[in-house]
Amino acid sequence: MPWPLSTAAAANISPLHFQQHHQQQQQVCWHQQQQHHRQRLRCSSVSRQSSAAGHCSSCCAAQPAASQGFPPLVRPGSRAGQRPSRSVSLRVVALERDEDYEQPPEAGVLPDVARRLEADRSSSPTGSRKAAASNPISLTNPIIRAGGSSSSSSSTAGSSSPTPGSSSAPSSSSSSNGAGPAGLSAAAPSATAPAAAAAAAAGAAMQQQQAAASAAAAELAGASSGPAVSPAGLSPLYPPAERSQIQESWDALMRWSKTFSKRSGSGLSPIEAADKVVVFGGGSFGTAMGSSLALKKPQLDVVLLLRDPYLCKDINSSHCNTKYLPGFTLPRNVRATTDAAEAIAGAQYAVHAVPVQHSRAFLTGVREVLPKDVPIICVSKGLEVGSGCMMSEVIPSALGRRQPAVFLSGPSFAKEVMQGRPTGVVAASKDAALAREIQELFASPCMRVNTSTDVTGVEICGALKNVLAIAAGIVEGLDLGHNALAALIAQGCAEIRWLSQKVGAKPATISGLSGLGDIMLTCYGDLSRNRAVGVRLGRGEKLHDILASSTQVAEGVATAGVVVGLARKYRVSLPVLTAVAQVLDSNLEPAEAVAAVMNLPQIEER
Numbered sequence: 315m316p317w318p319l320s321t322a323a324a325a326n327i328s329p330l331h332f333q334q335h336h337q338q339q340q341q342v343c344w345h346q347q348q349q350h351h352r353q354r355l356r357c358s359s360v361s362r363q364s365s366a367a368g369h370c371s372s373c374c375a376a377q378p379a380a381s382q383g384f385p386p387l388v389r390p391g392s393r394a395g396q397r398p399s400r401s402v403s404l405r406v407v408a409l410e411r412d413e414d415y416e417q418p419p420e421a422g423v424l425p426d427v428a429r430r431l432e433a434d435r436s437s438s439p440t441g442s443r444k445a446a447a448s449n450p451i452s453l454t455n456p457i458i459r460a461g462g463s464s465s466s467s468s469s470t471a472g473s474s475s476p477t478p479g480s481s482s483a484p485s486s487s488s489s490s491n492g493a494g495p496a497g498l499s500a501a502a503p504s505a506t507a508p509a510a511a512a513a514a515a516a517g518a519a520m521q522q523q524q525a526a527a528s529a530a531a532a533e534l535a536g537a538s539s540g541p542a543v544s545p546a547g548l549s550p551l552y553p554p555a556e557r558s559q560i561q562e563s564w565d566a567l568m569r570w571s572k573t574f575s576k577r578s579g580s581g582l583s584p585i586e587a588a589d590k591v592v593v594f595g596g597g598s599f600g601t602a603m604g605s606s607l608a609l610k611k612p613q614l615d616v617v618l619l620l621r622d623p624y625l626c627k628d629i630n631s632s633h634c635n636t637k638y639l640p641g642f643t644l645p646r647n648v649r650a651t652t653d654a655a656e657a658i659a660g661a662q663y664a665v666h667a668v669p670v671q672h673s674r675a676f677l678t679g680v681r682e683v684l685p686k687d688v689p690i691i692c693v694s695k696g697l698e699v700g701s702g703c704m705m706s707e708v709i710p711s712a713l714g715r716r717q718p719a720v721f722l723s724g725p726s727f728a729k730e731v732m733q734g735r736p737t738g739v740v741a742a743s744k745d746a747a748l749a750r751e752i753q754e755l756f757a758s759p760c761m762r763v764n765t766s767t768d769v770t771g772v773e774i775c776g777a778l779k780n781v782l783a784i785a786a787g788i789v790e791g792l793d794l795g796h797n798a799l800a801a802l803i804a805q806g807c808a809e810i811r812w813l814s815q816k817v818g819a820k821p822a823t824i825s826g827l828s829g830l831g832d833i834m835l836t837c838y839g840d841l842s843r844n845r846a847v848g849v850r851l852g853r854g855e856k857l858h859d860i861l862a863s864s865t866q867v868a869e870g871v872a873t874a875g876v877v878v879g880l881a882r883k884y885r886v887s888l889p890v891l892t893a894v895a896q897v898l899d900s901n902l903e904p905a906e907a908v909a910a911v912m913n914l915p916q917i918e919e920r
């Protein structure tokens with residue numbers, strides 16, 4: 315299981331069992347869990363490209379808000395290389411949609427194949443175990459602190475230097491042998507004939523993993539029929555019947571994953587086909603997303619288009635974005651330039667990471683040199699002051715044409731992307747095939763990418779969560795406690811839902827990665843710049859001073875005012891989000907705003 319037992323699940327078990335489980339979890343380090351998980355959930359595209367890339371060689375397997383200091387908005391008036399066809403196949407699985415679960419491979423499907431593979435398995439049990447055991451997984455990101463010994467050359471488990479913020483993580487060289495964490499490997503002997511048959515239907519690789527799991531479990535249990543014991547030396551948590559059900563469900567999920575991945579087509583994957591990607595804006599997130607692509611393919615030319623020649627020089631000479639991501643060494647194939655024509659020439663994709671309020675002017679400036687068929691992958695989150703436009707409207711308006719575009723959003727702090735920590739985002743485009751292409755382009759063992767066609771939903775949620783994060787920061791800065799923070803975020807979620815639905819967002823988007831996922835990250839995560847603005851406001855600082863001392867953008871500040879206009883247009887009342895705008899506009903002290911919201915009429919929940 316990729317994540318620890320949920321609180322909800324934990325609430326249903328006895329304290330003793332919970333304690334046992336917790337001890338198990340502590341014994342099975344994060345890296346072990348991940349390695350186990352990845353070995354099972356292998357992504358064939360990464361597997362294919364990683365052998366070439368050496369990245370993960372053996373695993374996966376115009377109205378300026380002058381008072382807020384915003385500059386005035388400017389109203390605006392053949393590429394080389396080959397991209398894969400838009401019919402590029404799905405290799406990475408979005409687990410969120412119900413329809414994906416429509417036909418999970420059940421025990422007993424394809425019985426003839428199952429029988430054949432079962433026969434194979436009984437004839438060679440050790441061979442398959444060896445195969446699984448010789449397949450170590452590395453999630454370790456080769457991007458390391460500047461001054462470290464290596465960067466992109468590190469590809470095997472445990473061989474890279476510690477990443478910032480993860481120094482306490484045990485070395486992955488102590489990883490499991492593929493048999494997985496305690497509960498799973500110990501439960502393997504109870505996998506009975508139907509489970510084995512279904513595993514066979516899913517393919518030989520799965521069968522190899524099961525054999526490995528069985529063998530490891532037998533080893534752990536002393537090859538006897540006695541009670542299975544976890545590697546941590548603890549008894550299993552659940553009663554046998556429950557455990558075998560859990561194992562069966564897990565196996566079915568893994569078979570489904572395997573068969574889903576097998577539906578891949580032929581042809582080059584997007585990352586294989588690409589040889590150059592341009593990133594508009596070399597701030598923290600542009601650099602992080604560019605670096606994650608650069609790591610996937612060392613031959614890929616990743617060019618950051620910047621305005622600051624000194625920063626450019628720094629990046630090219632020291633391989634470090636000293637201004638926005640100090641302490642991280644960038645992959646060697648990331649470079650920077652201030653020359654837009656040179657940066658864009660020959661690029662197959664353009665990642666747009668320029669703050670929303672500057673995007674129109676920026677895009678107008680590159681319109682002539684940007685080929686009209688290069689897809690823009692927009693990661694900027696916010697609403698344009700003056701027009702109220704979302705980026706999906708700003709882009710065609712600034713370029714004066716319909717450019718292929720995908721909107722990538724979700725809980726994804728730049729620093730954690732740089733650290734190679736597991737991250738999930740959603741790629742939304744009206745063009746579903748393009749969304750899948752971008753899904754495949756960015757997907758890696760560290761990055762899950764769901765697809766969506768709900769561009770409006772993904773964009774509005776990404777913009778609104780920044781405003782809510784400021785409110786969350788204010789509550790934190792005022793030291794109002796956990797209850798207050800949770801109540802505020804819940805209210806904010808409701809307000810985001812009310813407005814998002816009015817503008818056409820789908821419910822699945824609002825509760826998905828770009829909605830709830832990003833709300834949780836930004837409202838609770840210390841790395842959020844928007845939240846940091848709120849914290850400082852709550853502690854009594856003035857907005858002007860906060861902005862003057864910040865080197866990075868907090869999109870929620872500009873977006874808050876726009877949100878109120880949108881709410882009025884759609885006739886929705888948004889107490890918390892409106893209060894944020896009032897505080898930012900210096901019409902209300904943070905503490906007054908909280909008191910006013912607390913004293914609104916008591917209402918029925920909706």
Ligand SMILES: NC(=O)C1=CN([C@@H]2O[C@H](COP(=O)(O)OP(=O)(O)OC[C@H]3O[C@@H](n4cnc5c(N)ncnc54)[C@H](O)[C@@H]3O)[C@@H](O)[C@H]2O)C=CC1
Pocket residue numbers: 595596597598599600601620621638667668669670672675676693694695696726727728729865866867869
């Ligand atoms: N940093 C993060 O963790 C994440 C940021 N984002 C979004 O990505 C966008 C960019 O954010 P960051 O990279 O974090 O911002 P940042 O503040 O770190 O960097 C902004 C970049 O834009 C450039 N820029 C500023 N004004 C410009 C102009 N007029 N013309 C051209 N370039 C200009 C800056 O020079 C800098 O390179 C924002 O919309 C943000 O909400 C999205 C997800 C995560």
Ligand SMILES: O=C(CO)COP(=O)(O)O
Pocket residue numbers: 695724725726727728780783832835836841842843844845867868869
């Ligand atoms: O959008 C983000 C993470 O998903 C980054 O949030 P901040 O801009 O508040 O740092």
